[in-house]
Amino acid sequence: MRVGVYLRLSDDRDGTSTATERQRADCTSYAKNKGWTVADVFEDIDVSAYKRSVKRPEFERMLIAVRERQIDGVLSWKIDRFTRRQRDLVRLDEQCEEVGACILTVIEGIDTRQPTGRFVAELLVAQARMESENTSVRVTRAHEQMAKSGRPALGGTRAFGYNLSRETIIAEEADLIHEAVARVLAGEGITTICMDWERRGVKSPAGKAWRQTPLRRILTNPMLSGQREYRGIATPGTWPPILTSDETAQVRAILLDPARRNNMGNARSYLLSGFLRCGRCGGRLVSRPRGDKVHRYICGKAPGTRNCGKLARLAEPVEELVKEAVLIALNGVDLRAYIEKPRGETDGLVEAVRADEEGLEQLSRDHYVERRIERAEYFAARDALQARLGANRKRLAKANGHGVLAGVIGAADEVRRQWHDHGLDWKRAVIGALVDHIVIEPARKGHRRFDPSLVRIVWRF
Numbered sequence: 001m002r003v004g005v006y007l008r009l010s011d012d013r014d015g016t017s018t019a020t021e022r023q024r025a026d027c028t029s030y031a032k033n034k035g036w037t038v039a040d041v042f043e044d045i046d047v048s049a050y051k052r053s054v055k056r057p058e059f060e061r062m063l064i065a066v067r068e069r070q071i072d073g074v075l076s077w078k079i080d081r082f083t084r085r086q087r088d089l090v091r092l093d094e095q096c097e098e099v100g101a102c103i104l105t106v107i108e109g110i111d112t113r114q115p116t117g118r119f120v121a122e123l124l125v126a127q128a129r130m131e132s133e134n135t136s137v138r139v140t141r142a143h144e145q146m147a148k149s150g151r152p153a154l155g156g157t158r159a160f161g162y163n164l165s166r167e168t169i170i171a172e173e174a175d176l177i178h179e180a181v182a183r184v185l186a187g188e189g190i191t192t193i194c195m196d197w198e199r200r201g202v203k204s205p206a207g208k209a210w211r212q213t214p215l216r217r218i219l220t221n222p223m224l225s226g227q228r229e230y231r232g233i234a235t236p237g238t239w240p241p242i243l244t245s246d247e248t249a250q251v252r253a254i255l256l257d258p259a260r261r262n263n264m265g266n267a268r269s270y271l272l273s274g275f276l277r278c279g280r281c282g283g284r285l286v287s288r289p290r291g292d293k294v295h296r297y298i299c300g301k302a303p304g305t306r307n308c309g310k311l312a313r314l315a316e317p318v319e320e321l322v323k324e325a326v327l328i329a330l331n332g333v334d335l336r337a338y339i340e341k342p343r344g345e346t347d348g349l350v351e352a353v354r355a356d357e358e359g360l361e362q363l364s365r366d367h368y369v370e371r372r373i374e375r376a377e378y379f380a381a382r383d384a385l386q387a388r389l390g391a392n393r394k395r396l397a398k399a400n401g402h403g404v405l406a407g408v409i410g411a412a413d414e415v416r417r418q419w420h421d422h423g424l425d426w427k428r429a430v431i432g433a434l435v436d437h438i439v440i441e442p443a444r445k446g447h448r449r450f451d452p453s454l455v456r457i458v459w460r461f
Helices: 018-034 057-067 086-099 117-149 171-185 190-200 212-219 245-255 258-262 315-332 336-369 375-407 412-418 424-434
Strands: 002-009 037-045 073-076 102-105 227-230 233-236 276-278 296-298 312-314 435-440 455-459
Touching: 002 018, 002 057, 018 037, 018 073, 037 057, 057 086, 073 086, 086 102, 171 190, 171 212, 171 245, 190 212, 190 424, 212 245, 245 336, 296 315, 312 315, 315 412, 315 424, 315 435, 315 455, 336 375, 424 435
Parallel strands: 002 037, 002 073, 073 102, 276 435
Antiparallel strands: 227 233, 296 312, 435 455
């Protein structure tokens, strides 16, 4: 008989998969003693057989092998390796029954070719599910107790910035966190920071190059400001903070802005995308290369827009002119009053954002922990708080766009020197901190040369 051996490990913390190797050895030896041939091996590593949302690719491939009669039976170390839910056992059993295959295990000696085999399998799966549910309750209660006491949730990969026990800050990584926060507040994007860190050889605690999602997750985690968050409830932690709570609030306002997240895939490749307006119709210019790949901005006519479609400019001369104008403004205009104004607004917004976040935490505590309010009352209050929080986060993110000026005001020569070293996000942040929009006036008929007088910059100050 040809059997397929199924191996599964729920949690492979060290990445060695030694438990499945033991399962493999026992199953292979068992099959050999029975005179069966191991035709295939199906191995799901670090995959739960209890959680509904988890997909097990090798389990699905095993079902296909049974259906296509590539194997005559499926063999596993124990029945709970196959599944901890009745529905998956039913799927496997029905597929086997349809083609005359069978389910076999080493430890319990299950063989569904025997009258009692299926009955014993169903009993053991029910018992396995009960054990998983009991474990889930215990783990949930333990995490809740740890959160209330402010203790960190340890285990798994080390948190960036801390040692494994989170008792000590790793100075080099803390400096990188401060750097990333400053760059985000200055207008740089997560992608740009990741690319820069990869170029500099900065690795994650897992030894891999940083990517957008993990870096966004760590920078927005209240853990960095010494807070323990569980089910939306934040409590003071027992470990030393790397950031202040205000810094965490500001970063979260920017990186968790839904509008920013929804536009993650539309990476900007032109310096002035979104800044330019058509002098004919007032519509936004869009970046679109010519057939020869030369960059340009055009008033693109499209259904549902007011764009006239009658204006186009080469990108390079417009971008160079705007850059020079911004550098002149940095050295030649007193911007102190302009910079100080959004700082006051930002401070108020930070307090508003923190108050609403604390309100959500208290609301979650009242519903999930203390059981003081009903489900309907909770969701009604939560939706109102989230709407206000979202609006304040957008305002805070917009106000923070001026923060980049603190590092470049009065230093146009230095900005010019570093211009090519910085990414597009930083350059756009410098421009956006000073420029509201730029109007491109239509050229006079017959004039094909670039005319700087047709570029009208509308400043913010």
